[in-house]
Amino acid sequence: MDERANERLLAPPVTIPDMFSGIEHFAIASPNPKGLADWYVKNLEFTQVWEYGGNYFVEAKNGVMIEIIPSEGDFGSPTMKTPGMRHIAISVDDFDAGLAQLKTQGVRFAGEPYETLGNRLVFFHDADGNLVHLIKRAKPMPRAGA
Numbered sequence: 001m002d003e004r005a006n007e008r009l010l011a012p013p014v015t016i017p018d019m020f021s022g023i024e025h026f027a028i029a030s031p032n033p034k035g036l037a038d039w040y041v042k043n044l045e046f047t048q049v050w051e052y053g054g055n056y057f058v059e060a061k062n063g064v065m066i067e068i069i070p071s072e073g074d075f076g077s078p079t080m081k082t083p084g085m086r087h088i089a090i091s092v093d094d095f096d097a098g099l100a101q102l103k104t105q106g107v108r109f110a111g112e113p114y115e116t117l118g119n120r121l122v123f124f125h126d127a128d129g130n131l132v133h134l135i136k137r138a139k140p141m142p143r144a145g146a
Helices: 003-010 033-044 095-104
Strands: 025-030 047-052 055-059 065-070 088-091 114-116 119-125 131-136
Touching (some): 033 055
Parallel strands (some): 025 065
Antiparallel strands (some): 047 055, 055 065
16 A cells, blocks of 8 residues: 555544434334334334334424334344444333333333432333343433533
């Protein structure tokens, strides 16, 4: 490789300022996409906003969406620290009320509620066994530009 080609590979990428505005959605592959979409609607007050070809988009009140797509193959055996996505954090204004509602709905919990750094959390599983957690922060997360 010539020296100029090597310099191009090592140069920082050129981007347009403010080109990337944030996460529009992320996807979960499910053996039952409609059932999982319905679970998020029923249990976490998401709204189903679009469906096409067996794919379902559900939206949280803050505008973040999950695309639920048909899966292929078998589930792996991820743990809390294996590589890859591990959990979805759901914010709540009233932790005790949110916890009580999830219990009433028969949600399967992965442990007991706990507190860390003033934040209240509890982990649970969605209909496919994906790890989700409820969180009430003592103070908002730091934000870029704030």
